[in-house]
Amino acid sequence: MAAAGLRRGRCLIVTDDHVGPLYADRLEQALLGAGWSPRRYTVPAGESTKSLPHLQKIYDVALSWGIDRRTPVIALGGGVVGDLAGFAAATLLRGLPLVQLPTSLIAQVDSAIGGKTGINHVVGKNLIGAFHQPALVCADPETLATLPPREWTSGLAEAVKHAFIADADLLAYVEQHMPAILERDPSVTHPLICRAAAIKAAVVGEDEREAGRRAILNFGHTFGHAIERVAGYGVFTHGEAVALGMRAALYLSRCLHPDLPLERADRLLRQIPVQGRLADLPIPALMQAMHADKKVDGRTLRFVVLRRLGEAYVTADVSHDDVEAAWLFARGELD
Numbered sequence: 001m002a003a004a005g006l007r008r009g010r011c012l013i014v015t016d017d018h019v020g021p022l023y024a025d026r027l028e029q030a031l032l033g034a035g036w037s038p039r040r041y042t043v044p045a046g047e048s049t050k051s052l053p054h055l056q057k058i059y060d061v062a063l064s065w066g067i068d069r070r071t072p073v074i075a076l077g078g079g080v081v082g083d084l085a086g087f088a089a090a091t092l093l094r095g096l097p098l099v100q101l102p103t104s105l106i107a108q109v110d111s112a113i114g115g116k117t118g119i120n121h122v123v124g125k126n127l128i129g130a131f132h133q134p135a136l137v138c139a140d141p142e143t144l145a146t147l148p149p150r151e152w153t154s155g156l157a158e159a160v161k162h163a164f165i166a167d168a169d170l171l172a173y174v175e176q177h178m179p180a181i182l183e184r185d186p187s188v189t190h191p192l193i194c195r196a197a198a199i200k201a202a203v204v205g206e207d208e209r210e211a212g213r214r215a216i217l218n219f220g221h222t223f224g225h226a227i228e229r230v231a232g233y234g235v236f237t238h239g240e241a242v243a244l245g246m247r248a249a250l251y252l253s254r255c256l257h258p259d260l261p262l263e264r265a266d267r268l269l270r271q272i273p274v275q276g277r278l279a280d281l282p283i284p285a286l287m288q289a290m291h292a293d294k295k296v297d298g299r300t301l302r303f304v305v306l307r308r309l310g311e312a313y314v315t316a317d318v319s320h321d322d323v324e325a326a327w328l329f330a331r332g333e334l335d
């Protein structure tokens with residue numbers, strides 16, 4: 001913390017009721033030992049916590065405790081805690097230092113890096129928020145040992161996504177080690193986490209406010225968001241929806257770039273376990289949901305596609321028929 005330029009004093013730890021009992025005591029002891037005065041605030045685990053009422057409670061705790069502009073907010077948990085506590089840090093006293101201590105795989109390779117913070121609104125996810133870069137991100141991959149299996153595979157989809165869009169060598173590494181990755185062998189997963197996190201940092205470093213290149217991080221997400229929307233949130237995890245969405249996006253990529261090794265790439269994605277059946281979701285509803293996303297964005301419908309493995313770009317130049325075929329492919333109804 002000192003190396004990140006943070007001055008000793010009070011600090012507010014925000015965690016959830018799954019992660020807090022596992023790791024917050026240890027964190028508090030370490031902070032006390034280093035001369036900090038921590039206070040812990042615990043929110044309920046789960047996506048519904050990314051909401052105004054929980055944000056309000058963090059404001060209440062922080063302001064009634066007595067914070068100043070140099071009081072860091074420490075987010076200890078997954079992407080939900082990171083986004084919520086991050087937005088509290090972005091807005092309290094016009095911006096407090098933020099420390100991200102990500103404990104889920106999604107948070108370690110993705111959400112803790114890049115400065116997007118926010119909460120959900122009934123109209124849609126992540127619609128209220130701010131860019132607020134953390135002063136420090138510190139990920140301990142050993143905390144992942146307690147992550148539930150479904151959360152692991154969900155995060156794996158995002159890590160694999162980073163390989164698809166930016167690093168063909170990492171993709172080959174994942175292909176080679178998939179069984180050990182699914183078994184969570186640390187000797188194999190730690191390098192994957194480091195490299196996937198570095199890709200996120202590099203992409204964001206080039207385009208902090210998502211004016212251009214950062215959008216490639218949405219590979220599989222135009223399809224994935226539609227899956228989440230049609231199935232109802234919670235049926236598929238976000239990572240599961242993205243894994244299926246990437247299968248569709250790969251098909252679409254091959255429509256534009258016939259040399260793309262679709263079969264090889266798809267074989268890798270099919271190894272990521274997904275609960276829930278895409279075939280249960282009607283294609284017209286999925287197509288409509290993609291356009292609803294566009295309406296929220298106020299932009300034309302855009303897709304992230306691969307020119308080759310490890311190289312992505314954004315395009316709106318795709319045909320309706322190809323998008324429909326991509327859905328069929330992701331459902332396993334097309335070769």
Ligand SMILES: NC(=O)c1ccc[n+]([C@@H]2O[C@H](COP(=O)([O-])OP(=O)(O)OC[C@H]3O[C@@H](n4cnc5c(N)ncnc54)[C@H](O)[C@@H]3O)[C@@H](O)[C@H]2O)c1
Pocket residue numbers: 016017018019022045046047050077078079080081083103104105106107110111112113114115116117125126143144145146147148151154238
């Ligand atoms: N800000 C960004 O750039 C960005 C990027 C991707 C996703 N997100 C957001 O991140 C959220 C998803 O992140 P997530 O999957 O981490 O969700 P999450 O925070 O809900 O964590 C998933 C579950 O795992 C538990 N958990 C986390 N770490 C654990 C550990 N080490 N041991 C045991 N249990 C643990 C949590 O308590 C929760 O029950 C979504 O809200 C999404 O919108 C944000």
